[in-house]
Amino acid sequence: MFNIERKGEEDRKLSYNDVNCVGCGICTDVCPTSSLRLGPLVPIARGLIEMDLISVNADSCVFCGLCSIACPFESLSLEINGENIKESGNYPVWEVESKVDDEECIYCGRCYSVCPRDSIIFERNLPDSVSLIRGEISIDEEKCIYCSFCVDLCPAEAIIISNKPTSSVDLLNNSIEVDLSKCVQCGVCKRVCPENAIRQICSTCMLKEEIPKPEITGNTFIAEDSCVNCSWCSQICPVDAISVTKPFDGKLELVENETEDKICKGESCHACQDVCPCNAVTIIDGKSVTNLDFCNLCGACVTACPQDLRVLTRTGMKLENINSESWREILSTLIDGK
Amino acid sequence: MAVKIDADLCGHIQDCPVQGLCIKLCEQGAIIEEDGDVKIVPENCDDCDLCIQNCPNQAISKA
Numbered sequence: 001m002f003n004i005e006r007k008g009e010e011d012r013k014l015s016y017n018d019v020n021c022v023g024c025g026i027c028t029d030v031c032p033t034s035s036l037r038l039g040p041l042v043p044i045a046r047g048l049i050e051m052d053l054i055s056v057n058a059d060s061c062v063f064c065g066l067c068s069i070a071c072p073f074e075s076l077s078l079e080i081n082g083e084n085i086k087e088s089g090n091y092p093v094w095e096v097e098s099k100v101d102d103e104e105c106i107y108c109g110r111c112y113s114v115c116p117r118d119s120i121i122f123e124r125n126l127p128d129s130v131s132l133i134r135g136e137i138s139i140d141e142e143k144c145i146y147c148s149f150c151v152d153l154c155p156a157e158a159i160i161i162s163n164k165p166t167s168s169v170d171l172l173n174n175s176i177e178v179d180l181s182k183c184v185q186c187g188v189c190k191r192v193c194p195e196n197a198i199r200q201i202c203s204t205c206m207l208k209e210e211i212p213k214p215e216i217t218g219n220t221f222i223a224e225d226s227c228v229n230c231s232w233c234s235q236i237c238p239v240d241a242i243s244v245t246k247p248f249d250g251k252l253e254l255v256e257n258e259t260e261d262k263i264c265k266g267e268s269c270h271a272c273q274d275v276c277p278c279n280a281v282t283i284i285d286g287k288s289v290t291n292l293d294f295c296n297l298c299g300a301c302v303t304a305c306p307q308d309l310r311v312l313t314r315t316g317m318k319l320e321n322i323n324s325e326s327w328r329e330i331l332s333t334l335i336d337g338k
Numbered sequence: 339m340a341v342k343i344d345a346d347l348c349g350h351i352q353d354c355p356v357q358g359l360c361i362k363l364c365e366q367g368a369i370i371e372e373d374g375d376v377k378i379v380p381e382n383c384d385d386c387d388l389c390i391q392n393c394p395n396q397a398i399s400k401a
Contacts, residue, residue, distance in 0.1 A: 042363070265384055271388060306386060
């Protein structure tokens with residue numbers, strides 16, 4: 001986290017939010033004054049060093065804001081007289097998005113459980129299970145011998161027995177109760193009861209027409225600032241309710257060269273896997289394999305690979321509204337290859 | 339092939355900014371701590387170069 005400022009005719013302030021930073025190095029690549037430095041990615045990702053991924057030389061920074069515009073991850077922002085330049089309309093903006101269609105979402109929560117950035121806020125309201133069931137249960141206390149077979153077998157933990165005498169003059173301190181908010185009328189208690197003390201009838205099938213299909217409501221929301229547009233959520237969604245626009249088009253390849261001994265060492269290195277913000281890298285049979293469906297082509301793994309085996313080819317980017325020719329020239333280097 | 343450490347550049351754990359980062363990074367047991375210093379076990383090294391790339395003192399190179 002840093003905030004640096006220059007006061008003058010305009011007040012300019014550059015802020016870095018380390019939480020959203022993935023260590024891709026796009027900002028350091030475009031900085032015209034080489035004022036930004038990328039820290040040691042792998043040791044930071046492994047928790048061996050505690051420091052920010054990016055550091056700035058405040059003396060050489062010219063506060064142009066190019067880094068904040070090029071950053072696809074909302075990690076850097078430049079304010080001029082208190083206004084973020086990304087909101088002014090004059091500067092380029094990333095037309096990227098990961099969005100949930102509330103009409104389609106069935107609130108299964110699968111996106112929530114796979115999101116590598118914990119960027120999905122998810123909650124749902126399920127009906128009481130007993131509202132989907134019809135039946136009756138009663139226990140004849142005259143017959144019950146308080147053996148607790150039913151208590152131990154009840155899958156819903158709905159039966160409560162008190163069968164311990166509190167004193168020698170109170171040998172009959174027994175009670176048995178069914179918690180009707182938990183009982184699902186399965187009948188296991190009735191079948192196990194040695195004294196036939198339980199009367200239970202399930203009428204769910206008979207009355208199924210009158211049991212309304214429950215409406216499951218909820219909320220699935222993708223937090224824009226921490227999302228890296230990796231597509232895990234949209235790939236896993238069973239009802240195609242999530243759309244993702246990634247920052248780049250292109251590909252990432254692993255290119256080995258055996259004659260120069262440039263070979264992926266997979267399990268012993270796994271630097272790429274550790275730094276990948278998208279959880280797109282897996283080591284399979286000792287080699288790094290990247291699933292491009294989940295990769296956002298940020299390039300962090302390219303920097304992290306000690307063998308320099310990863311070749312990133314970006315063929316397009318969703319950075320729109322580039323009005324300045326000089327900025328276009330610098331920003332286009334992001335798609336010319338790394 | 340393994341790696342070698344330049345003794346003049348190496349922080350010898352005590353003066354290393356991360357107290358032996360190479361030892362912590364190497365999962366093959368090819369760089370270990372012995373008598374408070376860094377020691378290379380060449381037979382364990384599989385030339386992944388992770389230590390070379392990340393040494394804060396640039397003290398490690400190919401042997």
